[in-house]
Amino acid sequence: MGNVYIIFSLILNVIHVVDCKGLRLHALSTRAQAHHDVKTLSNATDGKAVVVKPGFPLSLNFCIRKKATVTLNNMRFSNFNVTTFVNVSLDHGTWMGTYYAPPQYNWNRFFDTGRFPKKYEFESGWHVLKIEVIDRAGNNPGIALDTILFDVMDPWMDENILKCHTICIPEGSFPFKKPRFTEIASPARIEQRSFETKCAEVDNVDIPIYHPFIESYMISASMPQYNSFSNRRSENLTHCPHLPPQLWRFDDFRINASSRDIRQDGKDTIMMFYRNPEGENTFLLMFRFKLDGQSKGSVDSKIGSLLHLQFRSLPTSITVKMRYRGKHGNMSTEEIKKFDSKNLNYMWTIPDFTWTEDDYNYITLTIVSSVEVNFFVDNVRLEKRPFKPEKLVTIYQSDDVHIVVGYVEMWWLAPESMTVRLSNGQSHEGVAYIQFYRPIPWNNGYAQVFVLYQDGNARLVPITPEGLDWIPFGTSVIIGQPYTDSIRPYASITQLDIDPENWQLKVYYKDGGSVNMKLNSTYRETQVFVYDINFTKDIYTHPFATVRSMYVTEGNTDVDSVKIDDKTTYHVMDQWAALPGRSFAFYRRCISTHLTLSPDIQIDVLRSHPAPPLLQTMG
């Protein structure tokens, strides 16, 4: 695996920190095997080396993520019985070095060339290193090549890119959207709040955009600038926290006079035993537990639950009384179930919005028996009740637009929801999200081009290109000033007023703010023009938009780069803290296996107030 070397160099009293990545390329590949002999040699790095004979050069493909200085640090090879010269060249012409190899009469003794004298700035993308054996003596069996070491001045280089398994393109090009406006738009600022993840379904890229005097801006979604015709769009749950319906569980324990221990399931759940709380032959089991809630982006503390109790066997009939303490602190009235040798298993239902994420939650089970309590419990467990599937309803349909509303049974911000009002007077309550579809003239289909969720998340894609059924959304943008009491930022929307034929929406936020949106979906891109911005929260400390996306490793991302003002590209995970600009293009340089055709997203500040507006808007 590649190491990251940090080299400090002192130039004119300025310390430059250069991140250089050392990577190893094996001579052995499927293609090398097809055209060259392979020797099994115990001293070779992987136990095998590739024979390069005179007249049969070995060409090694390698790739670079971005334009960077590349040094060949070492070539490891062995030579047999003939004095040999090895010529190494790049991209069909550029000479890198020629090496003299004296005979060793032992294939298994490897030489190191050490660092090659030439170093070049390589363009991003695909290169070929050619290793040629120059035949001086005749009857030359060639050399056995093991590995080549690369030093690349790019901390984001990795082995998949070096082997060209991940393909990267030069910087994308994202001209300003409305150049005529740029002179009256002062710069905005993006801030780095992203965090690392190994799960491709986590929105770990979190980049808010601030501009206290913003008047209008444009979000544009276009096809990725890389060329890929793979429409990969399945989710990848590797390394993702699994979300089982089960909240906690205790297995295999006996309840009797000597059961005094306390058991623990995970960090925050314990089960406690109390003997004879209400007299002879009674026993109390108490469960204390914590649940994640809205502040963690979870519905666990909101959704109702199911408590299951299962005995292994019962010699007599017993009653079990269940009570719980919810978010108000009072105990519920008891719910009694009768168990006997034929009915060993019961379930209690606990309603939605009972639990809290801010405190411990409690459940008690009082077991009352006619004989001394001594029973074996198979398991007791608390589960989330099952979700009902999301419901989609078409609320507007014409030659030019289809509008569909989505109802989510337990929305993560529940009981919040949106009211959607159409210009024809219809109104729909309880909506979690809204979708816009544009009819496609060339195949009688419809392309979903825009979605807006009640939490302010907007997702857009260009019209599905000819030849495909649909392309996935990827990077999303929270439009509006977010609340900051959750790890998942959100800008709660209470109402949408939609003028469907004009593709126009007025968005009303819970905090009293509002914006207008105009959608424009064309063959090349889908744009959302946001204007008439009226915010109520502090404009300096709240962003006007927030970019959410995903980055795991190069080639497994929904975004890997941000280009500012079509000038400078930054890595989306680099620690750049904050950067000014008027145009921010969130795109991928390296072809991603995740949502491959999800769009590049550009955000352009179109207009800003020339001078600060009334200072009382600073809350």
Ligand SMILES: *[C@@H]1O[C@H](CO)[C@@H](O)[C@H](O)[C@H]1NC(C)=O
């Ligand atoms: C080197 O070894 C090869 C294979 O054993 C043999 O064919 C060849 O004649 C040898 N060449 C010399 C110069 O000894």
Ligand SMILES: *[C@@H]1O[C@H](CO)[C@@H](O)[C@H](O)[C@H]1NC(C)=O
């Ligand atoms: C080595 O390779 C370079 C670049 O391809 C070429 O110009 C040069 O002639 C080669 N040297 C020999 C001795 O073949």
Ligand SMILES: *[C@@H]1O[C@H](CO)[C@@H](O)[C@H](O)[C@H]1NC(C)=O
């Ligand atoms: C492996 O390399 C070492 C060091 O060059 C050498 O001493 C040894 O003989 C080699 N192993 C074999 C099996 O030839």
Ligand SMILES: *[C@@H]1O[C@H](CO)[C@@H](O)[C@H](O)[C@H]1NC(C)=O
């Ligand atoms: C899924 O994501 C993991 C990293 O979490 C990655 O190693 C794996 O290659 C991904 N699978 C695909 C098919 O991209």
Ligand SMILES: *[C@@H]1O[C@H](CO)[C@@H](O)[C@H](O)[C@H]1NC(C)=O
């Ligand atoms: C009571 O339960 C404990 C385990 O909790 C067990 O070791 C003990 O044998 C039980 N006593 C009787 C009388 O079954």
Ligand SMILES: *[C@@H]1O[C@H](CO)[C@@H](O)[C@H](O)[C@H]1NC(C)=O
């Ligand atoms: C506690 O009291 C409140 C207010 O009277 C009531 O709404 C709630 O249902 C009670 N909680 C339980 C767990 O019974």
Ligand SMILES: *[C@@H]1O[C@H](CO)[C@@H](O)[C@H](O)[C@H]1NC(C)=O
């Ligand atoms: C819609 O977008 C296209 C292409 O970007 C542009 O030419 C056109 O002027 C836009 N229309 C509106 C109403 O903004």
Ligand SMILES: *[C@@H]1O[C@H](CO)[C@@H](O)[C@H](O)[C@H]1NC(C)=O
């Ligand atoms: C902004 O919203 C507030 C509260 O809804 C409203 O009183 C005010 O008139 C709005 N300002 C503009 C310029 O629309």
